[in-house]
Amino acid sequence: MVKIVDFKTYQKEDGTEFCTLKVQAGVEAVKSKETGKMYLTARTASVPCTFNQATCEALIGSELSGTIRKISVEPYEYTVPSTGEIITLTERNEFVSEEEAILQDNLVKKEEVF
Structure with a gap:
């Protein structure tokens, strides 16, 4: 289970706004x-949504079935807010629904035959 702990509003290039929900897993x-x-610590992830700000605010404290997993991504730079230090990261946290986690954990990947 993860809990919705916050939300953030962003503006697209065309001027329209969208929100993301910040979800947090249990303590580890x-x-x-x-x-x-x-x-x-507790892993957090941002999940884009179609909700407006009022709905996002009302959802804070709600729980969702799923987990937060660390996934590998192309290297990217991140500025540490507390120090201003710029670091390169190769992983990020991503919310995975309970159903998707079951599939990822139990499907056997097919090997490519050449």
Whole structure:
């Protein structure tokens, strides 16, 4: 399960607006690559939606069945808000519905035959 914790409004190039919902998974323990110590965190992801701002605000606190998974993507630059440091990332978090997660976990990938 994930919980809707916030939303953000964006403006497209044509001037129209759309919203994304920020969803957050449960708490998990992670080992720091820098210090080797454990810390607690919760994965978050943004999910585009067709709702207006009022609906998004009303949905905060609602739960959805699904999970947040880390997926590999093309390298991209990210600015750390607290330090201003620019880093290169190769993964991002993505919301996956419960049904899609079951399919991804249980389907056998067909090998290509040449």
